[in-house]
Amino acid sequence: MNAGRRMGPSYASSEGAASVRATLRALRDSGVAPSGAAAPLEVQPRSDEPPRLEAAVPIEGERIAVRTIPEPPVAGVAAFLDGIQRSQVVAHVDGVPLVHGAVAAAIRLRVDRRLRTWDAPRLRRALFAPLALLPTSLAEALRARVQVHDLGEVPSRHPQEITARALTAVQRAREAAEGELVSAWTARGAGTLVVDGGIAGHADGARHDGVIGVVKSHRTLYTGEDALPLLLGLREGERSTAVRVTSPRRHPVASWYLRLRDPAGRSPLFGLVRVEVSPETRDLTARADLVSRWLLAERAPVALPDQRWDVMVYGIRDCEQYLTAILA
Amino acid sequence: MTTPILGRVVATERRPNTPHEFHFWTALDAPIGIGTIVRVESARPIAGVLPTIYGVVTEGFGYTDLQTPLHDVLGADGEPAGSAFAPTERTEIRLYTAAVLRHVPEEPLQPVPMGTVHLATEADVHAALRMDSYVGGSAARGIPVGLYRAGGTEAAVHLDADFLLGPEAAHLSISGVSGLATKTSAVEWLLGSIFAHFPASKGRVAAVCFNVKGPDLCFLDQPATSLTEEDRAIYARLGVPAAPFANVHYFAPWSAKGGQLATLRSNEALQHNVTPLTWGLRETLQYAEVLLNKDDVDAKADALIDFIKERVLDQVFSDPALERAHEVRSFSDLEQWFRELLRGLEARNSDVWRTHHIATIRKVRNRLTNISTRCKGLVTDDGMVSDLPFGSMQDRAVYVVDVANLEEDAQDLVFARIVSQLREHLEKRQLGVEQVIVFVDELNKYAPADGPDTYVRKMLLDIAERGRYLGLVLFGAQQFRSQVHRRVVGNSGSTLYGRMDPDELATPGYQTLAPATKARLATLEKGQLMVRHPHFGQPIFVRFPRPAVLTGREGVERFPQAEEMALDAAITRALRRLDPTISLGWVQDALALAGEDEDGILRARNRTLQARPDDVKAFFKAQLRKRATPEVAARRGPTPLRVPASDDPYG
Numbered sequence: 001m002n003a004g005r006r007m008g009p010s011y012a013s014s015e016g017a018a019s020v021r022a023t024l025r026a027l028r029d030s031g032v033a034p035s036g037a038a039a040p041l042e043v044q045p046r047s048d049e050p051p052r053l054e055a056a057v058p059i060e061g062e063r064i065a066v067r068t069i070p071e072p073p074v075a076g077v078a079a080f081l082d083g084i085q086r087s088q089v090v091a092h093v094d095g096v097p098l099v100h101g102a103v104a105a106a107i108r109l110r111v112d113r114r115l116r117t118w119d120a121p122r123l124r125r126a127l128f129a130p131l132a133l134l135p136t137s138l139a140e141a142l143r144a145r146v147q148v149h150d151l152g153e154v155p156s157r158h159p160q161e162i163t164a165r166a167l168t169a170v171q172r173a174r175e176a177a178e179g180e181l182v183s184a185w186t187a188r189g190a191g192t193l194v195v196d197g198g199i200a201g202h203a204d205g206a207r208h209d210g211v212i213g214v215v216k217s218h219r220t221l222y223t224g225e226d227a228l229p230l231l232l233g234l235r236e237g238e239r240s241t242a243v244r245v246t247s248p249r250r251h252p253v254a255s256w257y258l259r260l261r262d263p264a265g266r267s268p269l270f271g272l273v274r275v276e277v278s279p280e281t282r283d284l285t286a287r288a289d290l291v292s293r294w295l296l297a298e299r300a301p302v303a304l305p306d307q308r309w310d311v312m313v314y315g316i317r318d319c320e321q322y323l324t325a326i327l328a
Numbered sequence: 329m330t331t332p333i334l335g336r337v338v339a340t341e342r343r344p345n346t347p348h349e350f351h352f353w354t355a356l357d358a359p360i361g362i363g364t365i366v367r368v369e370s371a372r373p374i375a376g377v378l379p380t381i382y383g384v385v386t387e388g389f390g391y392t393d394l395q396t397p398l399h400d401v402l403g404a405d406g407e408p409a410g411s412a413f414a415p416t417e418r419t420e421i422r423l424y425t426a427a428v429l430r431h432v433p434e435e436p437l438q439p440v441p442m443g444t445v446h447l448a449t450e451a452d453v454h455a456a457l458r459m460d461s462y463v464g465g466s467a468a469r470g471i472p473v474g475l476y477r478a479g480g481t482e483a484a485v486h487l488d489a490d491f492l493l494g495p496e497a498a499h500l501s502i503s504g505v506s507g508l509a510t511k512t513s514a515v516e517w518l519l520g521s522i523f524a525h526f527p528a529s530k531g532r533v534a535a536v537c538f539n540v541k542g543p544d545l546c547f548l549d550q551p552a553t554s555l556t557e558e559d560r561a562i563y564a565r566l567g568v569p570a571a572p573f574a575n576v577h578y579f580a581p582w583s584a585k586g587g588q589l590a591t592l593r594s595n596e597a598l599q600h601n602v603t604p605l606t607w608g609l610r611e612t613l614q615y616a617e618v619l620l621n622k623d624d625v626d627a628k629a630d631a632l633i634d635f636i637k638e639r640v641l642d643q644v645f646s647d648p649a650l651e652r653a654h655e656v657r658s659f660s661d662l663e664q665w666f667r668e669l670l671r672g673l674e675a676r677n678s679d680v681w682r683t684h685h686i687a688t689i690r691k692v693r694n695r696l697t698n699i700s701t702r703c704k705g706l707v708t709d710d711g712m713v714s715d716l717p718f719g720s721m722q723d724r725a726v727y728v729v730d731v732a733n734l735e736e737d738a739q740d741l742v743f744a745r746i747v748s749q750l751r752e753h754l755e756k757r758q759l760g761v762e763q764v765i766v767f768v769d770e771l772n773k774y775a776p777a778d779g780p781d782t783y784v785r786k787m788l789l790d791i792a793e794r795g796r797y798l799g800l801v802l803f804g805a806q807q808f809r810s811q812v813h814r815r816v817v818g819n820s821g822s823t824l825y826g827r828m829d830p831d832e833l834a835t836p837g838y839q840t841l842a843p844a845t846k847a848r849l850a851t852l853e854k855g856q857l858m859v860r861h862p863h864f865g866q867p868i869f870v871r872f873p874r875p876a877v878l879t880g881r882e883g884v885e886r887f888p889q890a891e892e893m894a895l896d897a898a899i900t901r902a903l904r905r906l907d908p909t910i911s912l913g914w915v916q917d918a919l920a921l922a923g924e925d926e927d928g929i930l931r932a933r934n935r936t937l938q939a940r941p942d943d944v945k946a947f948f949k950a951q952l953r954k955r956a957t958p959e960v961a962a963r964r965g966p967t968p969l970r971v972p973a974s975d976d977p978y979g
Binding site: 073075077110113114115297298299300301302304305314315317318321 | 356393394395396399400402403404413414415416417418419
C-alpha cells in the first residue's frame with residue numbers, strides 16, 4: 001500500500017478562488033452588508049416547465065416495444081460522474097441580489113470494488129451578479145478580491161429575475177465542469193463511465209461508446225400517447241426499445257427506458273430511468289441489453305437514504321457524497 | 329522524520345479532540361490496531377514550534393454510509409447472499425480514537441491539532457514513552473519488559489528501574505487469568521531482565537519467590553526446552569540472556585513424615601541447591617499472631633505469650649512453682665515447662681500464677697504446643713533451625729521458598745516471618761543485598777480487598793506503602809486485581825496485565841480503559857502483556873518471550889518427584905549430599921543404634937545437614953547417641969532482652 005499516495009489530497013484547494021467566506025469578507029470590506037443566512041437557491045420554489053410527452057423516433061424496430069433483458073445483470077461500469085451546485089444570495093446592493101455560486105464535478109473510478117476519485121475534481125466558486133447594475137467602484141473592488149461572473153444584461157431589476165439568471169449561470173457552470181470531465185474521460189479514461197443525467201449536452205460524451213447517461217427525472221417522457229402504457233408498464237428488468245432523442249442545441253443520442261426496481265404498489269415512475277448512449281453503435285439492441293444489464297447490476301448497494309434511491313445507482317450517490325464533502 | 333502518512337486527525341463538535349484524546353481516520357488497509365502507537369504532525373506552529381503528539385490507539389470504529397441496516401436488507405432483497413453481487417462496496421471508514429502519550433513540546437498543553445498521522449518509529453516509541461530519559465546514556469537504568477510491535481515497527485520497551493525497584497516508586501502488580509502462562513512466566517522473564525540490566529551502581533539485587541502452588545517455580549535453574557527462534561530473537565533484541573537463572577536456592581519444609589522435603593523439586597538430581605526450611609520455637613513464637621486468631625488470643629492470653637517470649641524463652645527460668653530450672657528452646661521444652669508449671673499449680677491448689685489464671689495457661693499451652701502439629705515439617709519440636717541466608721544473600725540470586733505443600737496457616741507463617749526478616753535486615757542494611765524482590769502469587773488470598781485484617785495483610789500493606797524506601801519490593805500476582813486490597817495494588821508503581829477475565833474487566837477498577845482495550849485484554853495471546861508504568865501516559869501492549877527456564881509441567885515430567893522412601897533410604901539420600909561414600913548399609917547399621925526412635929533419627933539427620941561436618945559419619949552417629957538437645961539454637965545465642973523494671977508485674 002502506498003499510504004502517502006492514497007492519503008494525499010485528491011483535489012487542488014486553490015481551485016475556486018471565491019469561497020463564501022472570502023466573498024463575504026470582500027463585500028464587507030467594500031461597505032456592503034451581507035445578507036443573513038439564506039436557503040440555497042436550489043431548494044427554493046421555482047417555476048419548472050410543465051411535464052410533457054415528446055414523441056421520439058424508434059431506432060430499434062419500427063415502434064416502441066417492451067424488451068426483457070435476456071441475461072442476468074453483470075458488472076461492467078468502470079466509473080461514475082456527477083456534479084453538484086450550491087447557490088445563495090449573500091448580499092443585496094440597491095435591491096440587486098449578489099449570488100455566491102459553487103459547483104463541483106467528479107468522476108469516481110471503481111478499483112477493487114471501491115470508489116476513488118479519478119483525475120482531479122472540478123471546483124468553481126464565483127460571485128454571480130449583473131455588474132452593470134452595481135456601482136462601478138464596488139464591481140471593481142469585488143473583481144479584485146474574488147472571482148466574479150457577470151450575468152450581463154438582465155431584462156429587469158426584479159430580484160427574482162436576477163436570482164433566476166444567477167441560478168441558470170451556476171447550473172451552466174456545473175454542466176461545464178461535468179463536460180470537462182466527460183471530455184477528459186473520453187480522452188484518457190478506460191472503460192465505461194456512467195454520467196448522472198443526460199449526455200446529449202456533452203459533445204464528446206454523446207459520441208463516445210464509453211459514456212452512458214442515466215436520467216432519473218421524467219418531466220419529459222420521450223414517447224407518444226400510444227406507447228405510454230407500455231413504457232409505464234415496464235416490469236423490473238425490462239426495457240423499452242431505443243429511440244433517437246434529438247434537441248436543437250443538443251447532440252442526438254440513443255435512449256431507452258429501463259425499470260430498475262419493481263414498481264408494484266408504487267408510482268409508475270418508480271425505479272424507471274432513461275438511458276442515453278451514443279447513437280453511433282453498430283448493434284444497438286445488443287448494446288442496449290448489455291448497458292441495461294450493467295445498470296441493473298448497479299442497483300446494489302442501494303443508494304438509500306437518498307430520496308431518489310429507486311433510480312439512483314450507488315456510484316452516483318458516492319459522487320454526490322464526495323462532492324458534498326469537498327464543497328463544504 | 330519522514331514516514332508515510334497513515335491517517336488524518338479529525339475533530340467534530342460532537343467528537344472533539346482534547347489534550348488527552350484525539351481521533352483520526354485511515355485507509356481501510358492501514359496497519360493500525362488497538363495499542364498501536366502513532367505520531368501526529370501538525371503544520372501549525374505553536375509559539376514558533378511545530379507540535380508533535382504521540383498517542384496510542386485505544387478505540388476503533390468502522391462504519392459505512394448505510395443509514396440503517398434495513399437499507400441493506402432492501403438492497404439485497406432480503407437475501408443475504410444477494411448483497412454479494414454488488415459491484416461496489418459501500419464507502420467505509422476506519423475511525424480511531426487515540427489517547428495522548430506525550431506532547432512535544434509539553435507546554436502549552438492544548439487540544440491535539442489537526443494534522444497527519446504516522447506510524448510511530450522506534451525513536452518515536454522511545455519519545456512517546458519518555459524512555460529517552462532513562463534508556464541509554466551514562467545514567468541508563470532501563471529494564472526491558474518486552475517488545476512493542478505494530479505495523480512493522482518494533483521497539484524495546486523499558487521500565488525505569490527507579491520506578492520498578494525504587495526509590496521513586498516501586499512494586500509490580502501482575503494480573504491475569506490462570507493457566508495462560510501470564511503471571512509466572514512474566515515474572516520469570518522480568519526477573520531475568522532485571523538481573524541482566526539492573527545497574528550495578530544501584531546496588532545488589534536478589535529475589536525471594538514464594539512457590540504457593542504446583543511446580544511453577546521449581547525449575548528456575550533448568551534450561552527451557554521450548555524456546556522458539558522468535559523467543560531467542562526477542563531475548564537478543566532486549567539484551568537478556570536466554571538462559572536459566574545461574575544462582576537459585578530452594579527452601580522447603582520437611583514432609584509430615586519427615587523423610588523428605590515437601591516439594592515437587594524432590595528428584596535426586598536436583599538436590600544440590602535444596603535446603604530444608606525449619607524453624608523452632610523462638611522463630612515461631614515471634615509470629616504467633618499469624619497462627620493465633622483473635623478468638624484464640626484474648627488480652628489475657630496475649631499477656632502470657634508475651635511473658636513467655638520475654639522471660640522464659642532462650643534463658644534459664646526458675647520459679648517456685650517449677651521443680652527445676654528450665655531453659656526453653658524448643659516446643660518440647662515448652663511442653664515440659666507447661667506440664668511442670670500446671671502440675672506445680674495443682675499441687676499448690678492455686679488458680680493463679682503471676683497474675684495469669686490457670687485457665688489462660690491451659691489455653692495458651694494448648695494453642696502454642698498445637699502449632700508444631702499444625703505446621704509439621706516446618707516447625708520442629710526440637711528447636712532445629714534451617715533458614716534463608718538472611719545476612720548473606722547474594723547478588724542476582726533467586727531464593728525460592730516452596731510452601732505449596734504446607735497448610736494455609738503454615739504458609740502464612742512462612743510468608744510473614746520471611747518478609748519480616750527481610751525487612752528487618754534491610755533496615756539494618758545487613759541482608760547482603762540492597763534490593764530484594766519478593767514475589768507472591770495469589771495476592772487476593774494474602775491481601776484480600778475485604779475480609780479480616782490479618783497479620784499478613786497488614787504486613788503486605790506496610791511493604792506496599794513503605795517498602796520502597798528500604799529496597800523491599802513486592803511483585804504480587806493475582807487472578808483478580810479487584811479482589812486485592814486497593815492500597816496494595818494502588819501502591820504498585822508498575823502493573824502488568826495478561827489475558828483478563830471479562831467479568832473482572834467489568835469491575836470499576838477498569839473503568840478508565842476503553843471498551844476496545846478491554847476487549848483486547850480479554851483476548852490477549854500468551855506472551856502478550858499490557859503494561860502500565862509511571863513514565864507511560866497510557867497502557868502499552870508488549871510481547872515478551874517464553875521464560876528461559878523449564879516450565880513446571882515439563883520439569884515434573886523430566887525430573888519426576890522422588891517417591892516417599894523408607895526412613896533409612898531417606899537418611900541415606902540426605903547424608904550423601906554431604907558425603908557420597910555413605911551407603912544404605914552403613915545407614916542401616918547406624919540406625920540400629922537409635923532403635924525405634926524415628927524422631928531421634930530425623931533430629932540427627934537434621935543436625936548433621938545443618939552442621940555440615942567434615943566427618944559426616946561420625947557426627948551423625950554422635951547425634952544418634954545423644955538425646956535431643958537444642959544445639960543449634962544454643963549456638964545462635966539468646967535474644968537480648970530488656971532489663972525488667974522493678975515494678976514489672978511479671979517479675
